[in-house]
Amino acid sequence: MKIVVIGAGAMGCLFAARLGTAGHDVTVVDVDRVRLSAIAADGIVLADDQGERTVAVGARAAADVAAPVDLVVLFTKGMHSAAAIRSVAHLAGGSASVLTLQNGLGNVEAIADVFAQAAIVWGVTDFPADLQGLNRVASHGAGHIWLGPVVPDQAVRAEAIAALLVDAGLDARAVPDVQAMVWDKAAFNSALNALCTLGNVPVGRLDCPPARHIAGLVIAEIAATAQAAGVDFDLSRVMAKVDFALANHTHHKPSMLQDRLAGRPTEIESINGAVLAVAARHGVNTPTLQLITDLVRIGEPAPAR
Known part of the structure; x- marks a missing residue:
């Protein structure tokens, strides 16, 4: 799958690295060009309970990511959600899904200004992640993801994303009342x-x-x-x-x-x-x-x- 992760913080780098390890075409988007340059040159160094390895992923500014994509994952902080999702408005349409596991409230509403509500899957995660330097992320211990569709009749979409995350080594499940x-x-x-x-x-x-x-x-x-x-x-x-x-x-x-x-x-x-x-x-x-x-x-x- 072609996946775009918006936000190269700790959680964004963790998910990008795990999805990249599973063989997906992953691109990280951020406004920090120094961090993007480090990731583009050296990949993301992932340190977890399985050891340490380097995962090659793409790293670009939002405007440089071309459609179509299969999945957009929004991992900025909440105060940046609206600007971040607007920066990839050119990726909306087609069959693209958007996943938010961000903290707080209001992220879905920001996404829905750009992407159709039926495309949005939301939820929470308690995966631990600590960003160390420009492109190294550490994640030790167990974590979980619970997610579900914003539009109830899109349960199949949520289940497909949960399966994608499980395949990447992330404990995820679709739940009815997310x-x-x-x-x-x-x-x-x-x-x-x-x-x-x-x-x-x-x-x-x-x-x-x-x-x-x-x-x-x-x-x-x-x-x-x-x-x-x-x-x-x-x-x-x-x-x-x-x-x-x-x-x-x-x-x-x-x-x-x-x-x-x-x-x-x-x-x-x-x-x-x-x-x-x-x-x-x-x-x-x-x-x-x-x-x-x-x-x-x-x-x-x-x-x-």
Whole structure:
């Protein structure tokens, strides 16, 4: 298959390398020309539990990728989704599918401005990935992907993409209610990522009564928001994921905290901010979520003048 991965960050490089290893024609697209040059010249170095190997993939600016393609995978951060998908508008049409496993809410809507909704498959993943240098990605330990079609009668499309990912060594499955899983992750990230960023601490440091109390309030408010929006949200399921993370991901620094430490804008608007927008539309009161979101916003880099 001819596959285009938009975003040469950790997740984009991981998926591009795995799909390339499976024999697909993979091209990575990014706005970072230095990174693209490194990938074009030297491939992606993938270090995982099977060892280390170099995978040759294409690396081009969006305008230089020619149609037709079979699959577009969007792996930018949420604040870049709209611009990134517009950059490949010339690939829309035909039988091309688009997959998003990005954090937060609003990514599907951005894609649907360019590609038909029937072409879009969305979901979540918990695969670990750390970008090291320009073209090396490390991924150790187990990960999973859950995905489904945006348009219900496109289940076959989602199942085909899941099979493609499984063939590339990625544990993927198509599920009937992927919307609930997207909201689960949005709630999890809204609470833990923001608290880690505000405290400048890894996940394990949130295993204390004050952090657990705040996280519980945030997730309860998001549960009310999701339910008002018609989402089948299971509060106990998300809290179990929080318990697991606090016990097992003790040294992990969420990407939001990594962005803050590097002086980059965070995904606060596409995660917490997007949930707040849904809450406002449905008249749901979310004081704790609003507070921690505003506190993260205070530390965002000043806009360029």
